[in-house]
Amino acid sequence: MRENEKLGYSALEEEMPENEENPFEDIGGSEQSPFSEDKWEENKHPRKENGQFGEGKNTSNKKSSVRQNNVKSRERRPLKMSDYEKAVLRDTVSRNQFNDEETENGYAFRNTSQYKYFVKIDNADLLSYTPIKRWKNK
Amino acid sequence: MTKEEHLKSLLDDIFTTKQTIQDILSILDTDEQRQILIEELENGLQDKGIIMLMAGDIADGLEV
Numbered sequence: 001m002r003e004n005e006k007l008g009y010s011a012l013e014e015e016m017p018e019n020e021e022n023p024f025e026d027i028g029g030s031e032q033s034p035f036s037e038d039k040w041e042e043n044k045h046p047r048k049e050n051g052q053f054g055e056g057k058n059t060s061n062k063k064s065s066v067r068q069n070n071v072k073s074r075e076r077r078p079l080k081m082s083d084y085e086k087a088v089l090r091d092t093v094s095r096n097q098f099n100d101e102e103t104e105n106g107y108a109f110r111n112t113s114q115y116k117y118f119v120k121i122d123n124a125d126l127l128s129y130t131p132i133k134r135w136k137n138k
Numbered sequence: 139m140t141k142e143e144h145l146k147s148l149l150d151d152i153f154t155t156k157q158t159i160q161d162i163l164s165i166l167d168t169d170e171q172r173q174i175l176i177e178e179l180e181n182g183l184q185d186k187g188i189i190m191l192m193a194g195d196i197a198d199g200l201e202v
Contacts, residue, residue, distance in 0.1 A: 099155065101155045132194065
């Protein structure tokens with residue numbers, strides 16, 4: 001045993017006893033081992049564009065869906081606005097009400113003389129909305 | 139074709155309201171910001187609400 005430690009190999013027997021049972025039986029390979037080259041079906045093993053195995057999609061799609069989930073899950077805090085600013089925006093929205101597409105989207109942009117606002121539409125019929133962001137008009 | 143024109147053509151296929159397209163274009167200041175949104179649209183982003191949210195976040199310099 002001491003000698004084996006020095007040499008850096010374990011004391012396994014050089015010849016393993018031959019196992020007559022199929023070692024891949026438990027993973028469904030009753031007749032054919034997973035390393036057999038006889039029945040390779042390429043269409044069952046999708047590859048990425050670069051030839052690597054995977055879902056057959058490039059990695060930027062994965063990154064994209066992570067981005068989209070980040071955007072979805074990010075907490076949207078309402079803007080802090082003065083009463084005057086709220087009144088100006090409310091007046092703008094009442095004069096330029098949400099159209100069908102904006103209502104379907106759930107979000108809309110509205111311009112006042114000073115700012116461009118990005119608002120979440122809570123109830124289009126009641127003109128109820130939550131301002132999310134604003135930018136100075138250029 | 140500039141980034142702005144390319145982004146406009148991609149948004150044209152999704153939004154019917156020209157005003158919304160102009161609003162999204164107007165908040166994105168740089169070609170880099172436009173490129174991020176172009177990548178998302180080319181990767182199949184079609185959800186209008188998410189496009190608008192993402193454009194707002196990109197314009198604010200947030201990592202999306």
